[in-house]
Amino acid sequence: MATKTIERESLCPLEGFDRKQRLIRVQPCHTIKGDYTDGVIRPVEKVVYYYIAVCEKCKGPLVYAAETDDVKNNFAKAELLYPPLRKLPENIPKKIAKYYEIATHAKRRDDPKTFAMNIRMALEAICTNLGVPDHNDGGKGFKNLGPRIDELAKKALIPNYVQEMMKDLTAGCNFGAHDRPEDERVDPAFCSMIDDFFNAVVQMIYVAPKGLKEFHDRVQAAKRQAKQRKARQRSNVKY
C-alpha cells in the first residue's frame, strides 16, 4: 500500500503537542467474533486495520485502528491505540472532561503547573455540576473551593470520604496554582498520584452510582426470571 505521503496533524501523546504524523504502514488483522443475537452464536469475520505512523518531530511510534483500509479518508479519524491516552468515561460532563484533557496533555509535556491548575478547575467544575457554583455564578458567597466541597458533603451530594479526597486533591493542586517559592511547586512525580486520585473521585461521583444501579437492576431481573422458570417447572410436573 502506498502510504508514504499520507499525514495527519494531531496531538502527539508522546509529547503533548500537536504534531505532523506520517503513516508508514497499514496492517490488516482478521479476527473471528461471535454474534450472539437471539442467544445463538454465529461466527462473524471482522477485519481491523492498524495504521502505524511516526511523529515527524519526536520520531516516536503511534498506532491507530480503523475498520477500513481507505487510509486517505480515515487516517485523521482513526482511533489512537498507542500510546494509550487516559480519558474520562463518556458520560462525564463535557467541561470536566475538557479540563482533564488539557491537564493530561500538560502532564505529557512535563508542565506540572498547567496540569495542577486544570485538575483544580475540573474540581471546581464538579462542584458547579453537582449544584454548588461559586459566588460569580450564583453560589451563596462561596469564593473558595474548600467551602464548596464542604457544602456538597453537607447537602449529601457526595459521601464524606469523597469530600476528604477532593480536599486533599485541592491541597495537592494548590502547590502548582500559586506564586510560591520553588520548593512548594507541584513535583512532576506527584502528578501521577494526583491523576490517579482525580480519576478515583470521578469514578465515585459519576461512574460507580450508575454502575451499581445497572448491576442491581440486572440481578433483580435475573432473580425474577429464575422464579418464573421454577414456577413453570412446577406447573409442568405431572402427578
Ligand SMILES: [Zn+2]
Ligand atoms: Zn512526537
